[in-house]
Amino acid sequence: MEIHFWIIGCLFIALALSHIIFPRYFNWKQELSKLSLVNRQIMLVHSFFIALMVLLIGLLCLTSAHELITTTLGKRISLGLGVFWGARLLIQLVGYSPKLWKGRLFETGVHIVFTVFWTYISVVFIKTYLA
CATH class of the missing domain: 1.10.287 (Helix Hairpins)
Structure with missing residues (x-):
């Protein structure tokens, strides 16, 4: 991890x-x-x-990293970060108008990259808390 x-x-x-x-x-x-x-x-x-x-x-x-993964405080910080970046993922999906990126190659790529990025970060932090 x-x-x-x-x-x-x-x-x-x-x-x-x-x-x-x-x-x-x-x-x-x-x-x-x-x-x-x-x-x-x-x-x-x-x-x-x-x-x-x-x-x-x-x-x-x-x-x-070790402390975030293994200590009670670290796991709580990881949970907070997971919730925060999960909320950021939600905003990525519903907070930005598709008019900003649909049909535009570069902007669509950036949208996809950040959707994957926020998902990855959220999952790692939440999974750390739950482990």
């Missing part, structure tokens, strides 16, 4: 680092300029802290 935590840790760190390109890729300078100052700053601050949390979860998985 520890290998799964290592894989998840590496994937989360990569995901956190990918947030660096979000502003340019999603054209945030122009897109967010339409928002009020408070909404623009909320978007930027929240995105930063999401990336930071994803990075920290990745580091936790890399450095504390």
Whole structure:
């Protein structure tokens, strides 16, 4: 099971680092300029802290896999992470309009990759809690 935590840790760190390109890729300078100052700053601050949390979860998985798998506290943390990422999977499936990805090759691929990613992560964390 520890290998799964290592894989998840590496994937989360990569995901956190990918947030660096979000502003340019999603054209945030122009897109967010339409928002009020408070909404623009909320978007930027929240995105930063999401990336930071994803990075920290990745580091936790890399450095504390054994504890997450074998200790009572670790299993409870794994349950919380499983529920959290399970909710993220649900949002992936029903929270985003299919208009964003259907009929678009790259976007459909990203949708599928993240659906598989959130499923894998949720299953590993929940299975860890139940073991």
